[in-house]
Amino acid sequence: MRMQPNDQFDGQPVAATAIELSDASVTFGRGDRAVPALSKTTLRIADGEFVALVGPSGCGKSTILRLVSGLVQPTSGVVVVGGREVAARAMRVGMAFQNPTMLPWMTIERNIMLPLKIVEPFRSNFRRLRKTEFRDRANALLEQVGLRGFGSRYPWQLSGGMLQRANLCRALIHEPRMLLLDEPFGALDQFTREELWAILQNLWMTHKPTVLLVTHDLREAGFLASRICVMSARPGRILDDSRVEFTRPRTVAMTFEPDFVALNQKLRAFIEDARSAAEQGTG
């Protein structure tokens, strides 16, 4: 396997491996109270891929994200991200959760620039460039998600959908090669959610990071992902791994076409099987 330096995103869609889990297991707690969250999962994600993880709740989808970001260490097995084994050191990936967690005492602009205050090489130049280059970069991203002119507002002046767009900007500001999204649109209404799908697709098509998206929404997975992995109930394993070949940019209308609906139904069947298997297992 060829090692790729991953310090900066260079936009070259080589089929190098971005993320590789080999027989990775995670168990929380010890002894009698040990809870297996993920069991012997093997998953390989190429550079620039957009992968959605779907499955019943509590199946270890979020655990995979936390493994890749270095927040959790595998109990056994190996996790390689960007050619390096994930060790105690965090991977400097962009992350976004369902809760946008914008800091209320900062303007949106400064909230988005927060990663630049932490990640090198931006960190050393932060004081010098925060009023010029970095601010322009934040505003360019804001414009791309349709929040032009909102940089100087405070979080409490924005709606939930707007905050979630700002959240995506914050996850991307340091140009990470990898974007990890944990149900980012879970708390939004249907229409805002669909709007944000298009925005995220657009961001992905221009910046081409490797994306790992955890979601409950099968339409969301089908709309956004180039590959969908279905996971079994706890402890999680990958049951199905299928490519999504619809042309891009995809539209909301496409999600109602027969091919798309068929894909949805296939995924649904997998998840329902996993759920009933889990019920039998525990009952």
Next chain:
Amino acid sequence: MFGIDIRQKAWSAGLIVLFFVAWELFCLVTGMSDLVLPRPSQVFVTLFQRFPVLWPHIVQTLATTMFGFVLGVALGVALGAIIGVSKTAYDTCYPLLIGFSSIPKVAVVPIFVLWFGSGTVPAVLTALSICFFPIVVNIATGLATTEPELEDVLKALGASKFDILWNVGLPRTMPFFFASLKVAISYAFVGAVLSETVASNRGIGNVMMTASSNFNVPLVFAGLFVLAGLGVALYAVFSLIEGRVTGWATRKNDVIAT
């Protein structure tokens, strides 16, 4: 919004005036002796007449209070930060802290006097010991309530514990911190005067003790008025600073819809 603010202030001022007028009338109507309850007008007259004598004591009490308060804040912030960052430290230290804060401070003044002699030092220490507790609790709470998601986002970027504390934890704590400062300054005041009353030959507390043993009741009340005035003034100063620093925490209306 501005109009309501002004009206609110007028009501507050009106209530204070009403309080003094009612007091004055009550004394006049019942023919109360000024050895028991002097009329506010008498108190104010005494206050103005004796002001040159009172002034050094006011300075003494204020200085003692502020010194004890500053030390209390320093200690409180340090301890609160340690407790707030680490769950283990929180669980370990809390019972001991509660124990300390439950001791009536009147009871420790004699101990301070025993150690340091009467005067300024026990007053400063009493002010410190009484005011640091609310600061510890508020700082610790503020730090402990940082959103776990945001912490994950920053940790995934490689942020150190200090980065998170500096960029998220401490600013988040500011509203709690200033709220506790307003409480702590009043406490420090109570502590300083308490100690002066028991064991000192200077300060407003001592003036009041001496005056009451001479049956100079209007002067006792003048001392009370000075204390109340200083308390309000210090509270106002910290409210003002609070508004400047943590305005973000109090204005939550005015949301723009998509």
